Amino acid sequence: MKTVAIVSQKGGVGKTTVALHLAVAAERDGKPTVIIDLDPQASAATWKDLREDETPIVQPAQVNRLGVILAEAEKQGAAFVVIDTSPNSESSSLSAARAADLVLIPCRPHLLDLKxxxxxxxxxxxxxxxxxxxxNAVxxxxxxxxxxxxxIGTYDxxxxxxxLxxxxxxxxxxxxxxxxxxxEPLGKAAEEAHELYKWVRKQLDM
Known part of the structure; x- marks a missing residue:
C-alpha cells in the first residue's frame, strides 16, 4: 500500500481537489483507494455524500486515529491512500507527512501563497x-x-x-x-489530473 499526504499550512490552495482527483484516478487505474479526511471541514466527506459511486472510500478521522485507520485500510486491501489534511494544524500535518510515502504541497501561483x-x-x-x-489554479x-x-526554486x-x-x-x-x-473526460482538466496521477504513480513505483 502506498500513501500520499496532501499538506499545506495555508487554506484555499486546493488540497481536497488534488486529493479527490488523485484518488479517483487511482481507482480508475484498478487500485483500491481510501481517502482519509483529517480536515474538520470534512470537504472530502461532503463530496462523498454527493457521489453515486461507492468508491473511493472516504474516511473522516482525527489524527490520533491515523495509524489505526491506515492499518485497517491495508488489511482491507487498499493499494493507495490519500490523506487530506487540515490547514493551520502543524501537528496533524506532520503526523500525516510522517505516515506517507510522498508528501504533496499544493500552492497557487500568487505572491501570498508562494510566501x-x-x-x-x-x-x-x-x-x-x-x-x-x-x-495549482494556474x-x-x-x-x-x-x-x-x-x-518555489528559491526554497530549493x-x-x-x-x-493544474x-x-x-x-x-x-x-x-x-x-x-x-x-x-468532462476529454477536457483539459481531466488530462492534467491524469498526468499528475501518472507522475505520482511513478514516484511511488506503483
Missing part, C-alpha cells in the same frame, strides 16, 4: 519524506506558472512537473460528487 509555503516545505523536510510542490494564459516555479524545493490550471471543470465536477475525469 506561505515555506512552513509546509519545512514540515515535509522534518518528516524526512520525499515531497514536491504542486502548482491561469491558462500568461507567465504565472514559470514565475511560480522560479519562486522539488516541483511536480504537472501544473484554473479550469471550470475542477469546480463544477465537485458539485455532483465527481472529478474532472468523470465530469
Amino acid at each position: 506561505a509555503i515555506g512552513s509546509s516545505i519545512e514540515l515535509a523536510r522534518l518528516a524526512k519524506k520525499p515531497f514536491a510542490v504542486v502548482v 491561469p491558462p494564459r500568461g507567465g504565472l506558472a514559470s514565475e511560480a516555479d522560479m519562486a 524545493a522539488p516541483i511536480a512537473p504537472v501544473h 490550471s484554473m479550469r471550470a471543470a475542477y469546480y463544477h465536477c465537485l458539485v455532483n460528487g465527481q472529478v474532472a475525469q468523470e465530469y
Whole structure:
C-alpha cells in the first residue's frame, strides 16, 4: 500500500481537489483507494455524500486515529491512500507527512501563497519524506506558472512537473460528487489530473 499526504499550512490552495482527483484516478487505474479526511471541514466527506459511486472510500478521522485507520485500510486491501489534511494544524500535518510515502504541497501561483509555503516545505523536510510542490489554479494564459516555479526554486524545493490550471471543470465536477475525469473526460482538466496521477504513480513505483 502506498500513501500520499496532501499538506499545506495555508487554506484555499486546493488540497481536497488534488486529493479527490488523485484518488479517483487511482481507482480508475484498478487500485483500491481510501481517502482519509483529517480536515474538520470534512470537504472530502461532503463530496462523498454527493457521489453515486461507492468508491473511493472516504474516511473522516482525527489524527490520533491515523495509524489505526491506515492499518485497517491495508488489511482491507487498499493499494493507495490519500490523506487530506487540515490547514493551520502543524501537528496533524506532520503526523500525516510522517505516515506517507510522498508528501504533496499544493500552492497557487500568487505572491501570498508562494510566501506561505515555506512552513509546509519545512514540515515535509522534518518528516524526512520525499515531497514536491504542486502548482495549482494556474491561469491558462500568461507567465504565472514559470514565475511560480522560479519562486518555489528559491526554497530549493522539488516541483511536480504537472501544473493544474484554473479550469471550470475542477469546480463544477465537485458539485455532483465527481472529478474532472468523470465530469468532462476529454477536457483539459481531466488530462492534467491524469498526468499528475501518472507522475505520482511513478514516484511511488506503483
